[in-house]
Amino acid sequence: MRHLLSTTDLTREDALLILDxxxxxxxxxxxxxxxxxxxxxxxxxxxxxxxSTRTRISFEAAAKRLSADVITxxxxxxxxxxxxxxxxxxLTLEAMxxxxxxxxxxxxxxxxxxxxxxxVGCSVVNAGDGTHExxxxxxxxxxxxxxxxxxxxxxxxxxxxxxxxSRVARSNAHLLSTLGACVTLVAPPTLLPVGVETxxxxxxxxxxxxxxxxxxxxxxxxxNERMNAAFFPSTHEYSRRYGLDTRRAxxxxxxxxxxxxxxxxxxxxxxADVADGARSVIVxxxxxxxxxxxxxxxxxxxxxxxxxxxxxxAAEAVPA
Amino acid sequence: MSVVLRxxxxxxxxxxxxALENGVIAAIAAPGTLPAxxxxxxxxxxxxxxxxxxxxxxxxxxxxxxxxxxxxxTRAAALGGFTAVHAMANTQPVADTxxxxxxxxxxxxxxxxxxxxxxxxxxxxxxxxxLAELGAMADSAARVRVFSDDGVCVSDPVIMRRALEYVKxxxxxxxxxxxxxxxxxxxxxxxxxLSGLLGxxxxxxxxxxxxxxxxxxxxxxxxxxxxxxxLSTAGSVDxxxxxxxRGIDVTAEVTPHHLILTEDLAATYDPVFKVNPPLRxxxxxxxxxxxxxDGTIDAVATDHAPHAHEDKDCEWAAGAFGMLGxxxxxxxxxxxxxxxxxxxWRDVADRMSVRPARIGRxxxxxxxxxxxxxxxxxxxDPAASWTVDPTALASRSRNTPxxxxxxxxxxxxxxxxxxxxxxxxxxx
Numbered sequence: 214m215r216h217l218l219s220t221t222d223l224t225r226e227d228a229l230l231i232l233d234x235x236x237x238x239x240x241x242x243x244x245x246x247x248x249x250x251x252x253x254x255x256x257x258x259x260x261x262x263x264x265s266t267r268t269r270i271s272f273e274a275a276a277k278r279l280s281a282d283v284i285t286x287x288x289x290x291x292x293x294x295x296x297x298x299x300x301x302x303x304l305t306l307e308a309m310x311x312x313x314x315x316x317x318x319x320x321x322x323x324x325x326x327x328x329x330x331x332x333v334g335c336s337v338v339n340a341g342d343g344t345h346e347x348x349x350x351x352x353x354x355x356x357x358x359x360x361x362x363x364x365x366x367x368x369x370x371x372x373x374x375x376x377x378x379s380r381v382a383r384s385n386a387h388l389l390s391t392l393g394a395c396v397t398l399v400a401p402p403t404l405l406p407v408g409v410e411t412x413x414x415x416x417x418x419x420x421x422x423x424x425x426x427x428x429x430x431x432x433x434x435x436x437n438e439r440m441n442a443a444f445f446p447s448t449h450e451y452s453r454r455y456g457l458d459t460r461r462a463x464x465x466x467x468x469x470x471x472x473x474x475x476x477x478x479x480x481x482x483x484x485a486d487v488a489d490g491a492r493s494v495i496v497x498x499x500x501x502x503x504x505x506x507x508x509x510x511x512x513x514x515x516x517x518x519x520x521x522x523x524x525x526x527a528a529e530a531v532p533a
Numbered sequence: 534m535s536v537v538l539r540x541x542x543x544x545x546x547x548x549x550x551x552a553l554e555n556g557v558i559a560a561i562a563a564p565g566t567l568p569a570x571x572x573x574x575x576x577x578x579x580x581x582x583x584x585x586x587x588x589x590x591x592x593x594x595x596x597x598x599x600x601x602x603x604x605x606x607t608r609a610a611a612l613g614g615f616t617a618v619h620a621m622a623n624t625q626p627v628a629d630t631x632x633x634x635x636x637x638x639x640x641x642x643x644x645x646x647x648x649x650x651x652x653x654x655x656x657x658x659x660x661x662x663x664l665a666e667l668g669a670m671a672d673s674a675a676r677v678r679v680f681s682d683d684g685v686c687v688s689d690p691v692i693m694r695r696a697l698e699y700v701k702x703x704x705x706x707x708x709x710x711x712x713x714x715x716x717x718x719x720x721x722x723x724x725x726x727l728s729g730l731l732g733x734x735x736x737x738x739x740x741x742x743x744x745x746x747x748x749x750x751x752x753x754x755x756x757x758x759x760x761x762x763x764l765s766t767a768g769s770v771d772x773x774x775x776x777x778x779r780g781i782d783v784t785a786e787v788t789p790h791h792l793i794l795t796e797d798l799a800a801t802y803d804p805v806f807k808v809n810p811p812l813r814x815x816x817x818x819x820x821x822x823x824x825x826x827d828g829t830i831d832a833v834a835t836d837h838a839p840h841a842h843e844d845k846d847c848e849w850a851a852g853a854f855g856m857l858g859x860x861x862x863x864x865x866x867x868x869x870x871x872x873x874x875x876x877x878w879r880d881v882a883d884r885m886s887v888r889p890a891r892i893g894r895x896x897x898x899x900x901x902x903x904x905x906x907x908x909x910x911x912x913x914d915p916a917a918s919w920t921v922d923p924t925a926l927a928s929r930s931r932n933t934p935x936x937x938x939x940x941x942x943x944x945x946x947x948x949x950x951x952x953x954x955x956x957x958x959x960x961x
Contacts, residue, residue: 298843299847318848319850321732321849322802322848323848326803326849330803343732345731345732345733383730406735407725407726407729407735408726408728408729409729410726411729411730412730
C-alpha cells in the first residue's frame with residue numbers, strides 16, 4: 214500500500230490488514246511506554262490546509278508513537294488565496310525529506326492529485342478532502358464497531374445526517390459495505406447526493422424505521438448554516454425528524470452502539486443524554502483513531518513486519 | 534499574388550485546379566488546364582473547404598496576455614484551418630465598449646492570421662445588470678453583431694428580454710451562456726452519480742436546459758433571434774429541436790470536446806478536464822452528435838479557452854474552467870462525425886463555416902467554393918493523422934485535453950482572401 218486516498222480503493226483484504234495491524238498496535242497504547250522504534254528516522258509531514266485539531270493531533274500522536282519525526286504544516290485558508298499553490302507547498306515538503314505526507318484539504322481530490330501528478334514521490338495519506346473522503350475516520354469507525362460487534366458481516370449499520378457534504382459518510386458507506394455490513398443512509402432528501410442509489414447501501418428518509426433493531430448508528434455533524442441554503446427549514450425541525458434522542462436510541466438492538474465522528478452539535482443531531490449514554494462509543498473512537506493511523510502510516514511507509522523481526526518487538530526490547 | 538491549387542477536391546468531390554487572385558476564386562478548371570500561378574500548391578488528395586469560422590474563441594487579450602494573445606491565438610486559428618474567429622468579451626477590461634472592441638479588431642488586422650470579430654458584452658462588465666452600449670459596438674469599426682456575456686449567464690429574464698429586443702435594430706444576436714447561476718453555485722463537474730462519488734459539487738443538466746427553454750420562449754415572444762453557446766446535454770438538444778420545429782429563430786453550437794469527452798475524466802481530478810459547461814455523459818455525447826448531424830445544432834464552436842499553466846497544474850477546485858480547441862477542432866469533428874458517417878464534407882463546411890458565418894453576419898466568410906467568391910479556404914489531408922503535443926501547439930497555453938492522443942486529418946494550408954496564412958502545415 215503506497216498511499217491511502219479513499220476507501221473505495223481498499224479491498225476487503227486491505228481493510229482487514231489495516232484493522233488487524235491497528236489491533237496489534239493498540240496493545241502498545243496499554244503499555245507504560247507508548248512508543249515503538251518502527252519508523253525511526255522516517256519523516257511524516259502533516260499538511261493541513263483546513264483546521265482540524267482532532268485529526269491533526271491524532272496523526273501526530275500516531276507518528277510519534279512509531280518514533281517518526283513529525284513536521285506539522287498548517288496552511289489555513291485556500292492555497293489560492295494564500296498565494297502558494299498546493300504544488301509548491303508539496304515540493305517544499307518533499308525537499309525537506311518527507312517520507313509520507315498526511316494531507317487535509319478543502320478541495321475534493323487534492324490528495325489524489327498530490328499522489329498522481331508527479332509533483333512528489335512520497336506516500337500520501339488522505340486526512341479528509343473536501344466533500345470526498347476521510348478514509349482513516351472510516352477505518353477507526355470500523356475498528357470501533359468490530360471491537361463491539363465482532364465481524365461486521367451482515368450487521369445493520371445506520372448512518373444519519375448530511376450525507377451530501379460528508380466525507381465521513383462517503384468513506385464509511387464504502388468501507389463498511391466492503392466489510393460485509395448492511396448500511397442504511399438516513400437523511401432528508403436534500404442532504405443526499407444525486408446518484409446515491411448507485412452506492413452500496415440502502416437509503417431511507419425515516420429514521421425510526423431504520424433504527425429498529427439496528428446494530429449501530431453513526432450520527433453525522435450537521436452544520437447550522439445548511440439551514441440558510443434551504444437544505445432544511447430549521448434546526449428544530451431537523452432535530453425532530455433526524456436527531457438521535459433517548460426514545461430513538463431505545464429502538465436499536467440491545468448491544469447496539471452509537472458513534473459520532475465529532476465535533477458534535479449536542480441538541481441538534483444528537484441529544485446530550487445519548488452522547489454521554491451507555492451506548493455511546495464516541496470517546497473510544499478517538500482512542501482508536503491513534504491506533505488506526507499508526508497502522509496506516511506503518512503500512513504506507515512499507516515497514517513490513519518481517520523487516521523488523523515482528524511488528525511488535527518483545528516488551529523488553531522497548532526501552533523502559 | 535496568384536495561387537493555383539492543383540487537383541484539390543472541393544468538399545471531397547472530383548479534383549479540380551483552383552486559381553486564387555485578388556482575394557477571390559478566379560477560376561476553377563479541370564486538373565492541369567490552368568496556367569501557372571505565382572504560387573503552385575500540390576493539393577492532390579486534399580479536401581478543399583471554405584475557411585472555418587469559429588463563433589466562440591477566447592483570445593485573452595487584453596488582460597491575460599500570459600495565457601494567450603491575439604497574435605498567438607490567431608496563429609493557432611490559422612493552423613487549425615480557421616479564417617475567422619469571434620473573440621469573446623470576457624477580457625480585462627471587458628469588451629463592453631466601442632473602444633475595447635475596436636482595439637481587439639485592430640490587433641486582429643495587424644496580426645493578419647485570420648479575421649478577428651470581437652464579441653461585445655451584453656451587460657456592463659458582464660455584471661448582468663445594465664446593458665452595455667451595444668449600438669456603439671455595432672457601429673464601431675469592429676461592426677459587432679454577436680453579443681455575449683459568455684462565462685456568465687444573462688440570468689435576469691428582463692435584461693435578457695431587453696437585450697434580445699434591442700439588438701434587432703442592427704441585426705445582432707445574443708449568444709447565451711446558458712447556466713442558471715443559483716443551480717450551479719460552486720459547481721465543479723456534471724451532476725450525477727459520479728459527482729456524488731468524487732465529492733465534487735454538481736452542475737446539473739437542468740441548469741442549462743432551464744435557461745435555454747426560457748430563452749427560446751423569450752426569443753419567440755419578442756421576435757428576436759437567439760444563439761445558444763456550447764450546448765452540452767441531451768435535454769438541450771431536445772429543447773432546441775422543439776423550438777426550431779415551432780419556427781423560433783434559434784441557433785446553437787456545440788464544442789469539439791463535448792462531441793468526444795465524457796465526465797469520467799473528472800475522476801483523475803486533473804483540471805485539464807475541467808470545463809464549463811462540464812463534460813457530460815456518454816448519452817449526452819451521442820445526443821449532441823445526433824443534433825449536429827440533423828442540423829438541430831448549427832455549428833461547431835471551439836470555446837478555445839487558454840489558461841496559464843499554474844491555473845491548471847493544481848487541485849481540481851482551484852483549476853480554471855476551459856480547454857484549448859482551435860488546432861484540434863477539425864480533427865475531432867472528422868473523428869466523431871465524418872468517420873462515423875454522420876457528416877460528409879459539405880456538412881462539415883456547413884457546420885464549421887457556412888452557418889457560423891451566417892450567425893455572425895460575416896459577408897465574405899463561409900461562402901461557396903465558386904468563381905467570384907471570396908478565397909478564404911482551407912486544404913486538409915483527410916488521410917493524415919497526428920499526435921497532439923501540447924508544447925507544439927501555437928497557443929501560449931498548453932491546456933489541451935487531447936495531449937498524446939492520435940487524431941485524424943491535418944490542415945495543410947489555409948488561405949485568407951487568397952493570401953496563404955498556412956502552407957505545408959506551418960504558418961506561411
